[in-house]
Amino acid sequence: MSYVLTCPNCGTREVTDFAFGGEVTERPTERPTPRELNTYVYFRRNVAGRQREWWCHRSGCRSWFLAERDTRTQEVFWTALPGDAPPADEVTS
Amino acid sequence: MRLAQQPGERIDRSRRIKFSFDGRSVEAHPGDTIASALLAGEQRVLSRSFKYHRPRGELCFSGRCAHSMMDVDGWPGARACSELVREGLRVQHINAWPSLRFDVMRATDLFGGPFTPPGFYYKTFIRPRRLWPVYEKVLRNAAGLARLRPAQDEREWRTEYRRRHCDVLVIGGGVAGLQAAIAAARSGADVVLADEDLEPGGRLLVEGAHEEARDLVRTAREAGVEVLEGAAALGFFDGLVPVWQGSTLHQVRAARHIAATGTVEQSLVFPDNDLPGVMLSGGARRAAALYGVAPGAAVLVAATSDSGLDDALALYRAGVRVVAVADLRDAPDSADLAQQLGAAGIELISGSTVVRAAGRGGVSEAVTARVDERGVARSGTTKRHECDVIAVGGGEVPASSLLLQAGAHATYDERSGRFVAGELPPSVHAAGSVVGHESAAAAAASGSVAGLEAALALGIGGSEVEQQLAEARERLVAAGGPGRVAVAPALATDGRRGGKAFVDLDEDVTAKDIAYAVDEGFSSIELAKRYTTVTMGPSQGRFSQLPSARLIAKATGLSLGEIGMTTARPPWVTVPLGALAGRPFEPAKRSSIHGCHRDLGATVRWAGDWRRAYDYGDPQGEALAVQQTAGLIDVSTLGKLIVAGPDAGAFLDRLYPNRLSNLAPNRIRYGVLTSEAGRITDDGTVCRLDENSFLVTTTSSGAGAVEQWFSWWLATWDMDVRLTDVTQGLAAVNLAGPKAREILSSLTDLDCSAEGFPYLHARQGTVAGVPCLAMRIGFVGEVGYELHFPAAYGEHLWGAIMEAGREHGIRPFGMEPQRILRLQKLHVIVGQDTDSESLPAAAGMPWIVKLDKEEDFIGRWALELAADRVPESKLVGFTTANGHVPTEGAVIVRDGVAAGQVTSSRYAPKLDRVIGMAWVPTDLAVDDAQVQISDAGRILEARVTTRPFYDPEGEVLRS
Structure with a gap:
């Protein structure tokens, strides 16, 4: 696995500069049922395709940002700080 | 023997330098390689072969074959023909004992032949099984080529990584690569060119066009190309190409790749084709053209194409005596070449090839003949030639390894008699002879085409570039296709017995071995490769790919197209492991007080990324000192985060299960961090500095993770908070013990009295002149002051406290005594006493979770669910009866079944108990x-306690 990511602050860097934060999950806003909590804490969608995910520029500015990547081809479609990311419902997956 | 000065030679004849070979002094000129200097001094034998220990001489003269491997100043894998001579270099042969001239292991060649077929070690040494350790020892000693220096410091060298992102990476600096780089760079692309030879220019350098080559390199540099010399592209990994150049590994990532890797000359297979003096005709030519060295006194050239004839003429013109040219074809393509040979008085023996080499320790005679379709000499056509060099040219194989690794497919082209890489993956272009554009004109045009196509694919350049591309394509068509190559016989022989015919000289694989492997059923080229190790030696099968495929074709009756070609795996050239491992980018961390610990004789150990004082030679005495007088420990390794801003308190309330927003300034609270699953992830103290800022400390090993955790939630929640990691900026020490108050008072104006500076309070002031944040906390259980201060003052403050404490009997203490002391208080070490499943309540800290907090916090829901359940196990203290210290990790057993485990255990000197x-x-x-501990087969009785062993009410701590 080898590709590059563009940190919104620092620019394009090797993926090994970054820490992966996993796919974006939705934290429940109301008290969840035990099943909902279990799903939130332990289960991931693990899609083969376009995925919105967290990355941290560990060896750089240490900022967290969002990226959308194809998990099969490693193609990265965009990266953005959380406030600048396109709304999640526009994402096709 | 040196020739007269050659027009493009690299050596400086006006100066002389000396080096030693096997203890003997050898003279050279600056610019010489070790091999060229040795050849000039008539040293024909360079090494002994891998398996049979046969003497071997120069083969390719390009630094690729195993023959030229030598130990150069302690580097066992150096290649003599690509390693430049330096004054005083110490060069030694490898793989021969006692000497290069006489090697006892040659016995395997003279007598062992029938007993050492392919795979003999799998068959011979498996019975009886119990003797394997003995066999293994013998085999291990016999295997390998050279020895590493035994001492670690003699093997250490510094390597660097460099990351380079560019538009276009051109691999290969021959005429095609240079033209491609120039075309792409002139169109506006950022171009890197990597060439593996000592000097870029490829064949131009040996074919009399060295000035043109040097002009092209200059032009490329002027166009902005970054030219890396002596830099080999090792492989193709998802678009990342590691390029090794001396002690630097460039990790080059390019949008487009242009492979201009050229071709590799193949050897011919005939009996005793490994005698020193048998070399590739291109290699012989390189020796003469680049270093002004005659490959020998009399050369016979064995050609299969016009390039062999060209080599013969070049050698003749350089001043080398060429006795004859045996050309496998009935007539050359170019009548002009034949005429020139005639004019030079060189006999051209058409339709013939070499069927045997003869000589002792080196070639003294070559036998040529016309051969039948099986490769056997036809009677009456045999000729003997007195010579000391046989220059062979068995055709060229495209150096397509990188293309194949990138995903291209190799197919056999009947017309040109070679494997051609096709179906190039997107983003990869190829230029020059690797894709059949052989003549200099064709290579140059194909280079321009590739460079311009790459630029257009990148969206660089407009109609002008398209116009240039059209012109370059026209030039390419005009330059014409490749010349005719005769397909050499798989094995040419004079029909007489005797002599080994090698297909892979690196691995000592003979033609017979291949036939043997096919007989045994290993008839696929991939299987035969693994069974015989053909093409698996240090040269990666460069010179034996085509011969081995031909031999398998001969043995199986299949065509070369059906047999195919193996893909050489990376790395393309041998590379020291150190170059791949590189220099770590996470170096050891040392606190600013580290020098003091060293001076005090501390035992230093790793603690995460840190080098820390484990003890100062007497952990028990150090622990006692903290309890009886005073101790000082360096705790600079603690993670330290400043959380500041209007929302800082609310932010911490969301991260910690207890409440922190109501903490008053200059007050301290202990906090445990939990995951969303409610499990303990880290712990530390939180100190409110003022209305809007907090100093959070974390465990030493968790500093990075906590900072990432905090900043992640901050990115999610978008609160008005700033995080500043001050772990490295602040040093910290903990002064603890009954005399701590007195010692601190003597160094500060702060009121250190019990009333003026109570437990869990913080003060800001100067200590020994250093601005400090002083916090009264007690991890070790005594009255203690944790001082945080700018790291630059580390040694000063440490020294001042030690000096002030001297009259009180202060001692420095390390991590180990600290662990004894905290265990007396049942203070948990996260990660030691807890794991990823530990809940706060079960870990003896139910009070840390405030479920009555109104706000939501991380892990709340999981902790609520957990609160309704009784945990399976709990973390408690224990003592053992008989003074035996159980191993950490020992099992708690109940009714013979594992029911828990010991996480920490020590002998506590003050309590005189385990x-x-x-x-x-x-x-x-x-x-x-009562519980039972099973420790390494013995059962220990232990008694549970839920209260601290020392000062259970915390009276000492708070005093």
């Missing part, structure tokens, strides 16, 4: 319950 912490079943987690 104490520890363990996870035990919840019903046993009560004072005075």
Whole structure:
């Protein structure tokens, strides 16, 4: 696995500069049922395709940002700080 | 023997330098390689072969074959023909004992032949099984080529990584590569060119066009190309190409790749084709053209194409005596070449090839003949030639390894008699002879085409570039296709017995071995490769790919197209492992006080990324000193985060299960961090500095993770908070013990009295002139002051405290005594006493979770669910009866079944008892319950305690 990511602050860097934060999950806003909590804490969608995910520029500015990547081809479609990311419902997956 | 000065030679004849070879002094000129200097001094034998220990001489003269491997100043894998001579270099042969001239292991060649077929070690050494350790020892000693220096410091060298992102990476600096780089760079692309030879220019350098080559390199540099010389592209990994150049590994990532890797000359297979003096005709030519060295006194050239004839003429013109040219074809393509040979008085023996080499320790005679379709000499056509060099040219194989690794497919082209890489993956272009554009004109045009196509694919350049591309394509068509190559016989022989015919000289694989492997059923080229190790030697099968395929074709009756070609795996050239490992980018961390610990004789150990004082030689005495007088420990390794801003308090309330927003300035609270699953992830103290800022400390090993955790939630929640990691900026020491107050008072104006500076309070002031944040906390259980201050003052403050404490009997203490002291207090070490499943309540800290907090916090829902359940096990303290210290990790057993484990255990000198912490079943987690510990086969009786062993009410701590 080898590709590059563009940190919104620092620019394009090797993926090994970054820490992966996993796919974006939705934290429940109301008290969840035990099943909902279990799903939130332990289960991931693990899609083969376009995925919105967290990355941290560990060896750089240490900022967290969002990226959308194809998990099969490693193609990265965009990266953005959380406030600048396109709304999640526009994402096709 | 040196020739007269050659027009493009690299050596400086006006100066002389000396080096030693096997202890003997050898003279050279600056610019010489070790091999060229040795050849000039008539040293024909360079090494002994891998398996049969046969003497071997120069083969390719390009630094690729195993023959030229030598130990150069302690580097066992150096290649003599690509390693430049430096004054005083110490060069030694490898793989021969006692000497290069006489090697006892040659016995395997002279007598061992029938006993050492392919795979003999699998067959011979498996019975009886119990003798394997003996066999293994012998085989291990016999295997390999050279020895590493035994001492670690003699092997250490510094390597660097460099990351380079560019538009276009051109691999290969021949005429095609240079033209491609120039075309792409002139169109506006950022171009890197990597060439593996000592000097870029490829064949131009040896074919009399060295000035043109040097002009092209200059032009490329002027166009902005970054030209890396002596830099080999090792492989193709998802678009990342590691390029090794001396001690630097460039990790080049390009949008487009242009492979201009050229071709590799193949050897011919005939009996005793490994005698020193048998070399590739291109290699012989390189020796003469680049270093002004005659490959020998009399050369016979064995050609299969016009390039062999060209080599013969070049050698003749350089001043080398060429006795004859045996050309496998009935007539050359170019009548002009034949005429020139005639004019030079060189006999051209058409339709013939070499069927045997003869000589002792080196070639003294070559036998040529016309051969039948099986490769056997036809009677009456045999000729003997007195010569000391046989220059062979068995055709060219495209150096397509990188293309194949990138995903291209190799197919056999009947017309040109070679494997051609096709179906190039997107983003990869190829230029020059690797894709059949052989003549200099064709290579140059194909280079321009590739460079311009790459630029257009990148969206660089407009109609002008398209116009240039059209012109370059026209030039390419005009330059014409490749010349005719005769397909050499798989094995040419004079029909007489005797002599080994090698297909892979690196691995000592003979034609017979291949036939043997096919007989045994290993008839696929991939299987035969693995069974015989053909093409698996240090040269990666460069010179034996085509011959081995031909031999398998001969043995199986299949065509070369059906047999195919193996893909050489990376790396393309041999590379020291150190170059791949590189220099770590996470170096050891040392606190600013580290020098003091060293001076005090501390035992230093790793603690995460840190080098820390483990003890100062007497952990028990150090622990006692903290309890009786005073101790000082360096705790600079603690993670330190400043959380500041209007929302800082609310932010911490969301991260910690207890409440922190109501903490008053200059007050301190202990906090445990939990995951969303409610499990303990880290712990530390939180000190409110003022209305809007907090200093959070974390465990030493968790500093990075906590900072990432905090900043992640901050990115999610978008609160008005700033995080500043001051772990490295602040040093910290903990001064603890009955005399700590007195010692601190003597160094500060702060009121250190019990009333003026109570437990869990913080003060800001100067200590020994250093601005400090002083916090009264007690990890070790005594009155203690944790001082945080700018790291630059580390040694000064440490020295001042030690000096002030001297009259009180202060001692420095390390991590180990600290662990004894905290265990007496049952203070948990996260990660030691807890794991990824530990809940706060079960770990003895139910009070840390405030479920009555109104706000939501991380892990709240999981902790609420957990609160309704009785945990299976709990973390408690224990003592053992008989003074035996159980191993950490020992098992708690109940009715013979594992029911928990010991997490910490120590002998506590002040209590004179063995104490520890363990996870035990919840019903046993009560004072005075008896549990059994199974430790390395013995059962220990232990008594449970839920209260600290020392100062259970915390009176000492708070005093």
